[in-house]
Amino acid sequence: MRNVDGTSAILLTVDVVILTLRDSSLHVLLVQRRAPPFAGQWAIPGGLVQSNESLEEGARRTLYERTGIQNVPLEQLHTFDDLDRDPRGRVVTVAYCAVVPAPLAAHAGRNAADVCWQPVRMLPEMAFDHAKIVQFAVQRLRQKLAHSAIGFQLLPERFTLSQLQRAYEAVLGESLDKRNFRRRILQAGVIEPTGEVLFGDGRPARLYRCIPSAVAEVKPRRVFP
Amino acid sequence: MRNVDGTSAILLTVDVVILTLRDSSLHVLLVQRRAPPFAGQWAIPGGLVQSNESLEEGARRTLYERTGIQNVPLEQLHTFDDLDRDPRGRVVTVAYCAVVPAPLAAHAGRNAADVCWQPVRMLPEMAFDHAKIVQFAVQRLRQKLAHSAIGFQLLPERFTLSQLQRAYEAVLGESLDKRNFRRRILQAGVIEPTGEVLFGDGRPARLYRCIPSAVAEVKPRRVFP
DNA sequence: TCAAAAGTGTTTGTGGTACACCCATGG
DNA sequence: CCATGGGTGTACCACAAACACTTTTGA
Structure with a gap:
């Protein structure tokens, strides 16, 4: 932990x-x-960055090593640097975040005794400042959901309008009017029907998929001018 | 550059x-x-973080050492980690950003031969990936300006509505309707008149100040529900 | 035929946008 | 009295919000 010149x-x-x-609520993956x-104790997956890999590569690698998860779209979240966040000394961490559809298998890997999905509303006591990092990620997701069209990342490729609405409600923590929700999401032109239907408890629901090019173009309205 | 265990x-x-x-356009401070x-070559101020200071403290310290600037509100921007961004080896940098009112004196300090304000539209060739970092900051400022009430940070404590409008126009890169701008900013209740007037070329202008508590409460409207 | 979830329209109000002229001062 | 920038109001339109019933399926 010391350089040859003696500085730590x-x-x-x-x-x-x-x-x-x-189950209609936001969960986070813990190891x-x-x-x-x-x-x-529970923590989010992570580890030391190697000097020959980028941070995102390091994030992918440690995520894979600890949970077996691959091919998720990672986005840099924030860098956490509290002086006392690690009892071993001065450790700064760059947090990455991925928002993924539900059916994603994870298994315990190296350095992880177990893996679980935990509701973000009921976090256990966590190692380091990881609870803070998770809260930060949730808050960021809420903001992004509110002014961009990112909700689709929580759903499988094909989904029903009710599933999409429940996703928005789960993240935003409020309930939305069904008719207004459907009208607005359809008018926005970011999803299209696949023509298929999903059979469930009641009347079958039409399946939709999102149109990535249109999603990218959604611009939030300014507070000012 | 090497630890006692031999790893880099x-x-x-x-x-x-x-x-x-x-002069009604966005400028960045270069050293x-x-x-x-x-x-x-030109660069943005920065330097190595010491192990007994937080990143923000390090940012404040190096900013002060190189430019004499103190007491600006710093905000973490992003962490840049391209493998080849520094010819000396693997160096990851955490970028901070401050948006400050115009009349701010800076002078060259340690390790800086000179200091200047440069229009962000005309950046010189820059050291490391600093041009990329500046562009990132400008883009972020545009986004923040568009959906929060942050424009006041560019102006002195007391300002006229025309100054505020010019600030918004400069950052957004488009011109705004004067009457709509004034009505909306006043209706938003984030500024109040000081009762003073500023004499200039034409008719004197009323001075306003912003109400920080109200600014904090401005919430952008969602794209969806 | 009942339960369960999907799907559908209208009204009302607010807020965004477009637009042109008069006012107060200094030179 | 002229140049310069400050300050003001209205009409139209689009979109957000509130609101309840019918439809389709499986049990």
């Missing part, structure tokens, strides 16, 4: 927040630490 | 983008590097 170094890690929707510090 | 380390720096409004690499 700052270590750099990455941590990954994986958010998804399960149980096997090694100290905080052995046995 | 990742170095951590901070860089600071200072944006302001001069001319005195030492290699990139000696003689």
